Amino acid sequence: MTLTLYNTLTRRQEPFETVEPGKVKMYYCGVTVYDYCHLGHARACIVWDVIRRYLQFIGYEVRYIQNFTDIDDKILNRACLEHSSMEAVADRFIKAYFEDMARLGIKEADEYPRATHTMNGIQRLIHELENKGFAYPADGDVYYAVRQFAEYGKLSGRRLEDMQAGKSDRVNIEDPEYQKKKDPFDFALWKAAKPGEPAWESPWGAGRPGWHIECSAMVRDRLGDTIDIHAGGADLIFPHHENEIAQSEAVTGKPLARYWLHNGMVKVDGEKMSKSLGNFTTIRDLLDRGVDPMAVRLFVLTAQYRTPIDFTDEAIAAATNGWHTIKEGLLFGYQYGKKLGWGVGTASLLAETVERFQETVNNDFNFPGGLTVLFELAKELRREGNIIVHEGKTETSPDELQRQWQTLVTLAGVLGLEAEIEAETQTSNGLSDAEIEAKIQQRQEARKGKNFAESDRIRDELQAQGITLIDSRDGTRWHRN
Numbered sequence: 001m002t003l004t005l006y007n008t009l010t011r012r013q014e015p016f017e018t019v020e021p022g023k024v025k026m027y028y029c030g031v032t033v034y035d036y037c038h039l040g041h042a043r044a045c046i047v048w049d050v051i052r053r054y055l056q057f058i059g060y061e062v063r064y065i066q067n068f069t070d071i072d073d074k075i076l077n078r079a080c081l082e083h084s085s086m087e088a089v090a091d092r093f094i095k096a097y098f099e100d101m102a103r104l105g106i107k108e109a110d111e112y113p114r115a116t117h118t119m120n121g122i123q124r125l126i127h128e129l130e131n132k133g134f135a136y137p138a139d140g141d142v143y144y145a146v147r148q149f150a151e152y153g154k155l156s157g158r159r160l161e162d163m164q165a166g167k168s169d170r171v172n173i174e175d176p177e178y179q180k181k182k183d184p185f186d187f188a189l190w191k192a193a194k195p196g197e198p199a200w201e202s203p204w205g206a207g208r209p210g211w212h213i214e215c216s217a218m219v220r221d222r223l224g225d226t227i228d229i230h231a232g233g234a235d236l237i238f239p240h241h242e243n244e245i246a247q248s249e250a251v252t253g254k255p256l257a258r259y260w261l262h263n264g265m266v267k268v269d270g271e272k273m274s275k276s277l278g279n280f281t282t283i284r285d286l287l288d289r290g291v292d293p294m295a296v297r298l299f300v301l302t303a304q305y306r307t308p309i310d311f312t313d314e315a316i317a318a319a320t321n322g323w324h325t326i327k328e329g330l331l332f333g334y335q336y337g338k339k340l341g342w343g344v345g346t347a348s349l350l351a352e353t354v355e356r357f358q359e360t361v362n363n364d365f366n367f368p369g370g371l372t373v374l375f376e377l378a379k380e381l382r383r384e385g386n387i388i389v390h391e392g393k394t395e396t397s398p399d400e401l402q403r404q405w406q407t408l409v410t411l412a413g414v415l416g417l418e419a420e421i422e423a424e425t426q427t428s429n430g431l432s433d434a435e436i437e438a439k440i441q442q443r444q445e446a447r448k449g450k451n452f453a454e455s456d457r458i459r460d461e462l463q464a465q466g467i468t469l470i471d472s473r474d475g476t477r478w479h480r481n
Contacts, residue, residue: 001355001358001359001362002015002016002362003015003016003058003362004016004362004363004364005259005261005364005365006261006306006364007258007259007260007261008155008237008260008261008262009154009155009257009259009260011157013364014259016259017258018060018228018258019226019227019228019258022059022060022061023060023061023062023063023228024055024060024061024062024063024228024229025063025065025223025224025227025228025229026048026051026052026055026062026063026064026065026227026228026229026230026231027064027065027066027067027215027218027219027222027223027227027229027230027231027257028044028048028064028065028066028067028109028231028232029067029215029230029231029232029233029236029240029241030066030067030068030069030112031068031069031097032069032072032074032075033068033069033070033075033089033090033093033094033097034072034074034075034077034078034089034090034093035074035078035093035282036093036096036100036282036283036284037096037097037100037101037282037283038273038280038281038282038283039266039268039273039281039282039283039286039311040233040265040266040273041283042100042104042283042286042296042300043263043264043266043300043309044232044233044263045101045104045106046104046106046296046297046300046301046416047263047300047305048064048066048231048263049106049107049416050301050365050367050414050415050416051229051231051261051305051365052064052107053107053413053414053415053416054361054365054414057414058358058362063110063223064109064110065109065110065111065112065113065218065219065222065223066109066111066112067112067113067114067115067214067215067218068090068094068097068112068113068114068115069115069211069214070086070087070090070094070114070115070116071086071090071115071116071198071208071209071214072211075089075090076197076198085198086198087116087198090114090116094112096284099284100282100283100284100287103283103284103287103293104283104287104293104296104297105293105294105297105416105417105418106416107416111222113218113221113222115209115214115218118214118217118218118221119200119209121217121218121220121221122209122213122214122217123190123202123203124217125213125216125217125220125247125248125251126142126189126190126209126213127203128251129144129189129247129250129251130142132250132251133145133148134148134149134246134247134250134251135189136182137204138180138181138182139180139192140192140193140204140205140206140207141180141188141190141191141192141204141207142188142189142190142204143180143181143182143186143187143188143189144186144187144188144189144212144243144246144247145182145183145186146160146183146185146186146187146246147160147183147185148250149246149249149250151245151246151249152242152246153242154245155237155238155241155242155245155260156237156238156239156241156242158238158242160185163185187210187212187239187243188210189209189210189212189213189247190202190204190207190208190209190210190213191207191208191209191210192204192205192206192207193205193206193207193208211240212239212240212243212244212247213247215240215244216244216247216248216256219244219248219256220248220252225248225252225254225256226252226254226255226256226257226258227256227257227258228257228258228259229257229258229259229260229261230244230256230257230259230260230261231260231261231262231263232261232262232263233262233263233265234262234263234264234265234306235265236262237260237262241260244256262306263305263306264303264304264305264306264307264308264309265308265309266308266309266310266311267308267309267310267311268281268310268311268312269310269311269312270310270312281311291316291320292320292323294323294327294417294418294419295316295319295320295322295323296316296319297415297416297417298319298322298323298326298371298417299311299315299316299318299319301367301368301370301371301415302319302322302368302371303368304364304366304367304368305365305367306364322375323417325375325378325379325382326374326375326378326408326412326417326419327419328378328381328382328385328480329374329377329378329379329380329381329382329405329408330378330408330409330412330417330418330419331419332381332382332384332385332401332405332408333402333405333406333409335385335433336385336388336401337402337405339388340388340394340398340401340402341398342398342402346406347399347402347403347405347406348403348406349403349406349407349410350403350404350407353373353377353407353411354407354410354411356373357370357373357374357411360372360373367415370411370414370415371415373411374408374411374412374415374417377404377405377407377408377411378408380404381401381404381405381408382480384396384401385480386479386480389433389478389479390477390478390479431465431467436462436467436478439458439461439462440458440462440469440476440478442458443455443458443459443469443476444476446458462478466480467479467480468480
């Protein structure tokens with residue numbers, strides 16, 4: 001059951017072998033903090049959160065670093081519009097980030113380095129690149145000489161000769177900064193100060209770092225020259241991650257990361273998410289509409305992490321129904337454990353089930369396949385719960401049920417799916433067993449009084465909430481759909 005991962009760098013699936021046995025150094029290119037996090041951030045953060053959880057589950061000690069880009073043109077533009085400062089804007093949206101991620105059940109990283117707190121490391125790295133002939137100053141700016149790095153393009157598969165300068169939105173040949181470059185493909189490591197913008201003193205004059213060098217420096221400062229996993233969205237492969245490799249490896253002569261993992265992009269109703277299309281949705285907007293955070297997690301995990309994903313109302317509704325099923329299974333122990341005589345403490349897990357879950361997920365983090373195992377457990381526990389309600393006993397031994405439940409709770413925890421325990425008898429559709437029984441009693445009284453319209457109304461009301469009634473000579477039985 002060896003874990004294998006698809007490595008963007010090699011374009012193939014490979015066995016996972018860490019630099020240091022039993023330990024994983026993992027870095028995720030985090031958010032630029034100029035606005036509230038959107039659905040794309042939700043997908044990425046959930047994916048890397050679950051991958052980290054899974055690595056810990058199979059025995060690795062994981063050191064997980066996620067950065068904040070807190071100096072950027074977008075941040076400065078927002079600060080200007082709000083008559084605020086770069087620091088105030090960044091602090092506000094970092095606070096909002098933690099609020100949104102907590103609602104999604106995402107565990108905090110071990111560290112959150114900020115670009116503005118890494119200036120010494122950034123300048124040191126630029127200085128080393130300059131000394132090694134990979135960087136050059138130009139009127140207060142410093143540029144990376146792309147053609148000096150022979151392996152440039154190895155991550156993205158792009159070749160310089162295939163990319164024509166002046167044909168890309170990234171290139172403006174009339175730009176004075178562009179004209180400073182020795183080669184059109186060179187990119188900025190340090191930018192000279194502009195009037196009214198924040199700046200830091202440096203050997204090249206006052207200025208601020210380029211985006212790409214920030215991550216190279218933060219990785220090196222927090223995790224060393226070579227890490228195990230470098231993660232991010234597929235949109236970062238080029239130029240950001242390509243440039244990170246060029247910067248870091250030119251200095252150290254070592255691989256920046258052994259495995260490059262990238263999550264797929266997010267669409268909304270089949271369209272690219274953008275404010276101009278009116279489909280830009282933030283995490284807090286979605287959750288404030290009443291969508292269960294666990295349904296969002298479940299939805300994200302139903303797709304292979306490298307593939308595109310499409311947020312639609314229908315998809316979220318299906319994920320909500322799926323979460324109700326898993327939640328009922330998770331609540332089983334709190335509803336029926338005492339009645340079944342379960343002892344205090346944790347039962348042993350179902351070894352074969354755990355092994356099947358692990359064997360499935362070990363295939364390039366196949367979380368959709370892992371969810372199949374969870375649904376099987378949850379549906380079985382839901383069925384047994386209905387039998388307990390109607391017959392007062394179970395078809396399966398209490399000990400076996402406890403093992404099934406404990407296995408479900410454990411594996412769901414690996415995926416970050418956790419049910420809030422409001423009450424031992426509370427269920428995912430909002431009606432407790434006692435409330436259902438009370439409704440049935442009201443219906444029986446209506447039938448006795450030949451008030452069949454009221455009897456039918458109660459039956460239909462329960463049916464609308466997922467409760468089916470079955471009348472027989474022995475009385476009325478019910479079950480959850």
